[in-house]
Amino acid sequence: MDPQSRGGDSTDVLPAVPQDGRGTGAVAKVRDLYKAFGSFQVMRGLTLEFKPRAITTILGPSGTGKSVLLKHMVGLLEPDSGTVEIFGEDIWKVRERERAALRKRFGVLFQDGALFGSMNVYDNVAFPLRKHTDLPEAEIREIVMERLKEVGLEAAEKKAPNEISGGMKKRAGFARALVLNPEIVLFDEPDSGLDPVRTSLLNDVILKVHGDDKGTYVVVTHDIRTARKVSDYVGLIWQGRVVYYGAADDAFASDDPFVRQFLAGDSVGPLGMD
Numbered sequence: 001m002d003p004q005s006r007g008g009d010s011t012d013v014l015p016a017v018p019q020d021g022r023g024t025g026a027v028a029k030v031r032d033l034y035k036a037f038g039s040f041q042v043m044r045g046l047t048l049e050f051k052p053r054a055i056t057t058i059l060g061p062s063g064t065g066k067s068v069l070l071k072h073m074v075g076l077l078e079p080d081s082g083t084v085e086i087f088g089e090d091i092w093k094v095r096e097r098e099r100a101a102l103r104k105r106f107g108v109l110f111q112d113g114a115l116f117g118s119m120n121v122y123d124n125v126a127f128p129l130r131k132h133t134d135l136p137e138a139e140i141r142e143i144v145m146e147r148l149k150e151v152g153l154e155a156a157e158k159k160a161p162n163e164i165s166g167g168m169k170k171r172a173g174f175a176r177a178l179v180l181n182p183e184i185v186l187f188d189e190p191d192s193g194l195d196p197v198r199t200s201l202l203n204d205v206i207l208k209v210h211g212d213d214k215g216t217y218v219v220v221t222h223d224i225r226t227a228r229k230v231s232d233y234v235g236l237i238w239q240g241r242v243v244y245y246g247a248a249d250d251a252f253a254s255d256d257p258f259v260r261q262f263l264a265g266d267s268v269g270p271l272g273m274d
């Protein structure tokens with residue numbers, strides 16, 4: 001993606017719709033989502049839509065429901081009430097088989113890359129292809145090596161996860177999240193545990209791959225620099241609701257008290273500790 005278009009306030013600043021049909025229409029819509037764990041009400045009427053081909057960043061204090069939102073989107077958690085629509089399908093109204101098919105349209109990058117410790121980087125990245133496709137090994141190799149190259153890890157294919165750095169693990173997790181060519185990629189704190197330089201490098205990789213693939217990306221982060229660098233749109237969540245949503249440029253210039261407090265890291269303001 002042209003970095004200049006980042007932070008635009010309408011979809012017409014986003015790249016042209018690719019010819020393969022991805023990115024047309026609604027991609028993901030979460031409506032009036034409620035979810036409690038025991039007596040703890042986590043989601044309290046959260047409503048948010050994700051624009052096609054954009055990078056939407058989800059910000060918010062710890063424990064406010066960001067990861068729970070991602071788990072609802074990918075169909076790992078069922079709402080108590082409210083709906084999650086992916087490509088126009090309410091994922092809890094369809095049968096398990098269709099839900100499984102919808103899940104395959106997602107790539108997920110977990111916080112630590114979630115690599116299998118017993119497999120080297122190559123086998124980790126090849127895993128979804130071996131599990132979900134009948135592709136011959138030669139084609140799998142082509143796809144895996146291309147994805148490893150994209151994230152700058154082609155020289156690390158034979159390394160075990162415990163032989164590579166945290167940033168490399170995340171990049172390997174990213175390559176694995178991409179091999180099935182997902183239309184939606186969810187990132188759960190891609191920058192957690194990384195120093196500012198590695199965070200910046202990872203953000204460059206995310207932007208570059210997004211520019212090539214033009215998927216719909218959802219990035220959960222605490223890191224304001226990440227949000228500034230990658231976002232087209234920003235949603236701020238607090239206490240299981242969206243308290244602000246807007247184009248990135250508007251968000252970072254906003255007078256909204258929730259946004260100002262979060263961006264400034266102030267202890268005083270509407271975002272309380274509870």
Ligand SMILES: Nc1ncnc2c1ncn2[C@@H]1O[C@H](COP(=O)(O)OP(=O)(O)OP(=O)(O)O)[C@@H](O)[C@H]1O
Pocket residue numbers: 037042060061062063064065066067068069
């Ligand atoms: N499966 C579960 N069972 C019980 N409680 C849960 C479960 N999943 C999440 N929670 C609780 O829901 C709340 C929101 O969790 P979530 O992980 O979504 O927060 P978050 O906004 O992603 O926080 P952080 O930024 O710290 O990762 C937390 O209090 C968490 O303990």
